[in-house]
Amino acid sequence: MPKIAVILFNLGGPDRPEAVRPFLFNLFNDPAIIGIPNPFRWLLAHFIAGRRAGKARGIYAAMGGGSPILPNTKAQAAALENALRDLGEVRCFPAMRYWHPLTDEVARDVAAFGPDRIVLLPLYPQYSTTTTASSKKAWDRAAKVRGLSAPTASACCYPRQPGFVAAIADLMGAHLDAAAKHGKPRVLFSAHGLPKKIVAKGDPYQMQVETTVAAVVARLGIAGLDHVVCYQSRVGPLEWIGPSTEHEIERAAADRVPVVVVPVAFVSEHSETLVELDIEYRDRAKELGVPFYTRVPTVSTHPDFVRGLAEIARALVRGSPRECSGDGYSCAAECAKCPLARGE
Secondary structure, eight states: OOEEEEEEEEOOOOSSGGGHHHHHHHHHTSTTTSOOOTTHHHHHHHHHHHHHHHHHHHHHHTTTSSOSHHHHHHHHHHHHHHHTGGGSEEEEEEEESSSSSBHHHHHHHHHHHOOSEEEEEESOSSOOTTTHHHHHHHHHHHHHHTTOOSOEEEEOOOTTOHHHHHHHHHHHHHHHHHHHBTBSOEEEEEEEOOBHHHHHTTOOHHHHHHHHHHHHHHHHTOTTOEEEEEEEOOOSSSOBOSOBHHHHHHHHHHHTOOEEEEESSOSSOOHIIIIIIIIIIHHHHHHHTOSOEEEOOOOTTOHHHHHHHHHHHHHHHTTOSEESOSSSOOHHHHOTTSGGGGTO
């Protein structure tokens, strides 16, 4: 019976108040996030982490003191193991980029497992140099150190994977019905933002977010659906892609329409959904007089989403060196500037 290790890439999050500052340091010390050389990046990361730790602790305090992203990812791992059990002895390993279990720890555990094949599966549906590429580089380094030589295949992105799209559409149903009691709803498809300069360099993230939204809207099949793609979580002085989610809430208030917020780039609940969307933006909507505000949950362990992940993993186990969506979508073909098109 073959032994298959599936590595689930995710961001990670502090699990207790004391972890907030080192988590932030790890985040800002990543060259994919701040692209200046060391020792300047190291010094800047320490400065930013110290400056933001207090506010961040308050955010995580609203969630009980720590992020739920690891328990959520472990639940996804268990569901995926169950969906793939016919392939052999399958173990799914959550690998967090900025907090435990960190990539090197996971590589050590995978080496102890001794797999015959390794599948790298990001829990980032849309590819970005700041997420999937960063996690993949960290894995490659750690795997080399740990002597992992088993055949390895990786998924790069799945912005319109049918299971992922079906899960979002299904979760939206009850929220659209509730909002419709207050008028024709406006759907805000909200994703984490990026600085414009990163997208200008060829990062396909924004394009793929729009691909996801188009696929979900087509799946819903609602004629004349009022919807917009918007971006949240802006930090720092750089110009970011837009429009911002907050701006779209302000516009909805001016138009007196109910709002349904749909996270389309997050597959797990964490601070950006549980605090930013559920508390901060909800309070802002109430303050502005939005008639109704509701937020659709992330896909988490929705059966359709888990089934979609399993389809991607199966294709990789069958020998595909890299998988996009499993439905004919090709990110490299769609965007000539995409890093994948250049073999990165």
